[in-house]
Amino acid sequence: MxxxxxxxxxxxxxxxxxxxxxxxxxxxxxxxxxxxxLPRLVDMSSVTGVKTDTLIGADLSDEEDGGEGDTENKDDVDHYMYYDESGMFESADDTAKLFEEIGLFTKVENKDDLKKAVEDDLCKGAFVIKDDLHYEYLVNNSSMNDSTQMMFEMVLQNIHKQNYIASHGLDASSFMEEYEAACEGEVTILGxxxxxxxxxxxxxxxxxxxxxxxxxxxxxxxxxxxxxxxxxxxxxxxxxxxxxxxxxxxxxxxxxxxxxxxxxxxxxxxxxxxxxxxxxxxxxxxxxxxxxxxxxxxxxxxxxxxxxxxxxxxxxxxxxxxxxxxxxxxxxxxxxxxxxxxxxxxxxxxxxxxxxxxxxxxxxxxxxxxxxxxxxxxxxxxxxxxxxxxxxxxxxxxxxxxxxxxxxxxxxxxxxxxxxxxxxxxxx
Amino acid sequence: MKLEVRNIRKTFGEKEILKGINFEVESGKALGLLGRNGAGKTTTIRILMDVFHANSGDILLDGEKFDPRKVMIGYLPEERGLYPKRKVLEQMVYLARLRGVDKKTATENSIKWLKRLEVEEYATKDLETLSKGNQQKVQLASTLVSDPEIIILDEPFSGLDPVNSQILKDVVNELIEVGKIVIFSSHQMSYVEEFCRDIVIINHGEIILSGNLLEIKKEYGKSQLVVSSVDGDLSKLRNFIEDSLSDIVEVTGVNKTDVIVKLLEGKTRMEFFGAISDRAAKERIEIEHFETYKPSLNDIFVERVGEEELHEKEENANGGEDNE
Known part of the structure; x- marks a missing residue:
């Protein structure tokens, strides 16, 4: 042996x-x-969802430079333009707020300007809003991964729901509460x-x-x-x-x-x-x-x-x-x-x-x-x-x-x- | 210690390679295993080392069944080979330990043999960096590293220059002196003559000659004599013997200085001496000397194997005629 x-x-x-x-x-x-x-040493929060400073101690300089950070974030935001053909949006600021999840929305006064802005790459895309259920999406080159249209539709649908509630004299908050009531369940995995x-x-x-x-x-x-x-x-x-x-x-x-x-x-x-x-x-x-x-x-x-x-x-x-x-x-x-x-x-x-x-x-x-x-x-x-x-x-x-x-x-x-x-x- | 090989037979497929090999060798003696290429020498050694199994026959050590893994054996195979990319000392220690030697002794023995064979400076070098001759010496050192009782050397001199051959000759003589059993296979008859007391000549798997080398030589020289003349003209001397002494001897060969003759059956040395003295004087040939012929192993080998080959050819020819 x-x-x-x-x-x-x-x-x-x-x-x-x-x-x-x-x-x-x-x-x-x-x-x-x-x-x-690596995530302790380098900010990988975009991947991990955890900020580096929360792990290795708060970095005050971040707070001091907070304004600058916001500016950078603004630069990262996608720019869109819209032409409100229906006239359903009263002020441009209110409209921009509604669509802020998608990007920065700027109002133009006619469809031709909108088209030109898209062609000149002044914005990522543009919308002609006809009413709360109809719109036209203008884009220079359509990307396979472009989810803008889907997100825009979701916002428009919400506006339509709110218009409906208002026109029928319903209480918006109680209606939405019931309309979007979530199911609660527990999963017990036996295997x-x-x-x-x-x-x-x-x-x-x-x-x-x-x-x-x-x-x-x-x-x-x-x-x-x-x-x-x-x-x-x-x-x-x-x-x-x-x-x-x-x-x-x-x-x-x-x-x-x-x-x-x-x-x-x-x-x-x-x-x-x-x-x-x-x-x-x-x-x-x-x-x-x-x-x-x-x-x-x-x-x-x-x-x-x-x-x-x-x-x-x-x-x-x-x-x-x-x-x-x-x-x-x-x-x-x-x-x-x-x-x-x-x-x-x-x-x-x-x-x-x-x-x-x-x-x-x-x-x-x-x-x-x-x-x-x-x-x-x-x-x-x-x-x-x-x-x-x-x-x-x-x-x-x-x-x-x-x-x-x-x-x-x-x-x-x-x-x-x-x-x-x-x-x-x-x-x- | 006495190693006996008894009636070993081996076939590969339909071909019978060994047809009953017998020999024995004792401690402090060397046996020369001789034969032409393909005669069966290496197969015999491989059976001895349990690389191949014999179809029949026995190998005994002091009368008991021989198991090569239970006795310390140093085996230098014809197909040389170690690990080219490993250190010399490392692989020598490994081979000794495989044979059951402890690490300390294996290391000491390795260094001892590397020194004896004058290659100790390569102990920590990779084998592949050494010259072919030095690799051969490392292989021999690896064979001896476990201090074996039985040493089997298959063509140990191949690839060695004259200086290294001399070192190896000295080592083999020392091993014989200290009582090891040495089995020695080689084509180089001069080396076999130097070491071996006994020889076995194998041809086509059969032993055609075996026994004590001195006795074999004596037997071969018994009825043969060498004759030389003062003028050194060997063709003249040969013609004279063939013409004038054919009733007493026949010429069997000529070497550098002598004519070799063989007494015809029933004739004696005295008759030959008397006849050559008388008849040479008449022919004005001055005989310088004559003595008993002492054949070299090479002469015996060539003659014996040659006879066998001739005999086989004749048998085959007769067989062919019979078939016709």
Missing amino acids: SRLFTVIDFELKSYTKNKSFMITTIIMVVLLFAGSF KDQSENFWYCYILVIVIFMLIIMYGVMIATSVTNEKSNRSIEVLVTSIDAKYLLFGKVIAGTLAVVVQAGSILAAALIGYGINRDAWGNKLDMILHIPTEVVITFAVFGIGGFLFYAFAYGAVGALVSKTEDINKVAGTVQMVIMIVYFVVLLNLSNPGNMIMKVFSFLPISSYSAMFVRIAMGTVTMPEIIISAVILYISTFFMGWLAAKIYRMGTLRYGNPIKITKAIKSALSKD
Whole structure:
């Protein structure tokens, strides 16, 4: 057993001594952790809805310069013009007040002036008001995101309502109170709030997919390198091949846990400290319940190990690193199918496909995690799925070690997976 | 300690690679495993190291079933290879620890062997930065780092210059002196002659000659003699022997200074000495000296393997005729 630790130690050093691995990890950790403090240092109130000064102490200079701030705000306001064809608005100031939510409204005396002002880009848009339900909107270039017309209609509708109330001798305030009476209700979620969990589930499914693909290929490359640099003959005559493969895979898994774990921890801890400063705006991504993180770790590590062994076996089938993709296609295809099926069923985790996938060792790392985070699943189901995954992973490790041993001194063309399994399981 | 290989057979697919290999070697002795390319030497070694499994046969160490992972073995494979991008010392310690040596001893042994092979200044360098010859020496140091009882060297001299070859020769002699079992596979017969007490010549998966090298040489030289003349004219001497002494000897070869002859069956050295003295005087050939022929291992190898090849060709030709 101590020799297994020797292999793990040696293989782990190949990651920790890899400059790009270490630099990437450190940069990501520092960036994410420091980035989480950003709203405390820079005014991001337009994004977070929380003013920086409320977080790091009141800044009196803001109050002193308040007038200037207002001036700047005025400059930011959109300018509109209108021509009151109906004559329903008595004073220009009152009219401007009615539309102040939309922008700054200026009155002109005829339609031609209005048209010219729009053409000359003196205003963002212009309205010819015919009565309290009819108008014409003049705009130079109509933008896809222009919501001015919708907002103008809302104001006009309110004016129409008030005109109606007044013309029928009704009490405006009591009428509006009843007209706009709000329903009050409480939501009791007995299962999971999918709207709350969707985004971090989505991201974690992508993360585990990327980690398996990236590190799986690294493990396969590490095995193939030992064949191409011919060190494998010395190794397999020094120690049982299964220790070599298990050592490589465990070292790769530890490297993933350290790298992905520290990056994830930096983001979660940093956001945890600064959650108020962010106005809880990133809760949907970074406020992950502990049980979901634990589930992700348990099933993620199991799934990673399962595929890491498969990649290790794949690496033993070729002699040159450039040939890895020729034999890794089957494994990658399975991973891709699982990835797309789980992502497409993310909002419907209780359907039959997800139920089946959550028990298959090739897909439970992702499907069961999603079901736990977003659906309803019982503890026995979780335990059964985890047991199937880890037993299958152990079996995959055993098979991969056999293939690794069989492929040791087979140089030349890549060996087919079916042939490799057959040879590995034969007694010869 | 005595290592015995008994009747090892191995097939790959339909092809029989080893057809019953037998040999034994004891502590403090070296065995030379010889053969042409593809003869089966490396396969034999790989079976010994449990890289391949034999179809039948036994390998015993002191009468018990041999397990290469339970005995300290230093194996230098024909296909050399270490980690090019790792430090020399780091990978030597790793290989020793894989064989169960503790870290402290592994480090001490690594430094000791790097010093002995005169490459200690590269201990903290990446292997790929070393010259091919120095990489070869690091590989040999890695083979010996676990202080093995059995040392298997497959073509250890390939890639070494004469100076490094001398260092390696000294190291191998020291290992034999301190009682290690050394199994030595090489095409370079001169090295085998220097180290090995016993040899095994394999051809097409079969042993065609084995035993004590001195006895083999003696046996080969027993009925053969070398003759030289004062004038050094070897073609004249050869013609004379072939014309005048063909009733007693046959010429088997010519080397740089002598004509090599073989006594015909039933003829003795005394008859040859008497005849050559009389007949050479008549032909005015002045004989300088004659003595028992001492063949080199190379001569024995070429002759023995050559005979086998010829025999096989004849058999194949006869088989062909029969088929016709």
